Amino acid sequence: MSSSPLNVTCTSCNMYSIAFSVSTGFACDKCREIVRLMEKISELETRIQTLIEVNCKSARALDTTLDAISLENTEHCSVPAVVEPVQQGNWVTVRRCSREKKRHSSVPITTSNRFSPLSETPTENRVECALAIGDSITRNLKIETPATIVTCLPGARAPDIKANLKVLANANRKFSKIIIHVGTNDVRLRQSEITKINVKEVCELACTMSGTLIYSGPLPVRRSDEIVSRLSSLNGWLSKWCPQNNIEFIDNWKSFWGRPDLLKRDGIHPSWDGAALLSSNMAHSLRLQT
Incomplete structure (x- = not known):
């Protein structure tokens, strides 16, 4: 003979539900789904925090590498553009700076209009x-x-x-x-x-x-x-x-x-x-x- 259904109360939301057996700490389907989703969200937050920490470490390592490369290029550029050529038969090997900075002249350029004296004279109606x-x-x-x-x-x-x-x-x-x-x-x-x-x-x-x-x-x-x-x-x-x-x-x-x-x-x-x-x-x- 089968047992008859009973009205039980969820310990989380206090909502009534129908069940054939009563156990201590009963939770309805809705509350169990909410708990599962909360655990999933917590797991995703942990993974995101881990990825952020990894990216920060990678960014710091990249900055360190770029600083080292920049320092090395600066040291190379301090060397004169042309070093003593090494004679190899009929060929001459010349070393040049990989990044040679262009020096702009700081001397101001004076411009003038050579026709300005003509513009000062009054124009006549031709x-x-x-x-x-x-x-x-x-x-x-x-x-x-x-x-x-x-x-x-x-x-x-x-x-x-x-x-x-x-x-x-x-x-x-x-x-x-x-x-x-x-x-x-x-x-x-x-x-x-x-x-x-x-x-x-x-x-x-x-x-x-x-x-x-x-x-x-x-x-x-x-x-x-x-x-x-x-x-x-x-x-x-x-x-x-x-x-x-x-x-x-x-x-x-x-x-x-x-x-x-x-x-x-x-x-x-x-x-x-x-x-x-x-x-x-x-x-x-x-x-x-x-």
Whole structure:
């Protein structure tokens, strides 16, 4: 006949458990597992402490060895770099220090700028060659005689030309002559009086940067009748206003009128022949103003 289970209490955690026999100092499974883990942890701590002591001894031994090697190398380096050669037939054996310290010169090096006397003299505003600035009509211009800088600003209106010239003016740039070609994009705004004011302002700024100002008149584009009419009106006003203000005027309208071959298919920009003719008109005006 089997014995019946009994309720017993763990001596460690005082928790009840079911057992078929009672023994003195009963411990439950949980407490026994905890004791086993604690013994394992203690064993690992002992092993870690042993490894630490071994590593410390190895490190001290390594330091001692390195100190001995360093002392030996120092003694060797104190010997002159070249010892008396030992003659062996046709060969000469030369002993050199394994670690030869480089000696840096303590003498200071004096530097000076031999161009410094020139920098103390005041710089004068040098007058550069001629400048031709305008919208996309000036894209393919080539004015070689006299030498001219061509600045093309696609889509530019008179205020854009003024802003670009203002940047050059702030940099104290001066030019022998300035040619301005702008107006085709301005007339599209349908504000004739404002366009005239903008043209006057850009010309006033250009006059402060050069003693000779030339205005290149618009081309007779092949667009709507309204655009052609506004450009024709602007060209007529420029032909009168420019001479009244000591500004040379290039009447491109007469040169391009009735010559569709001088414009591209878009009817606005000059073709290669048109660009050559426009370049010739500007070069001719530049030579007349010399």
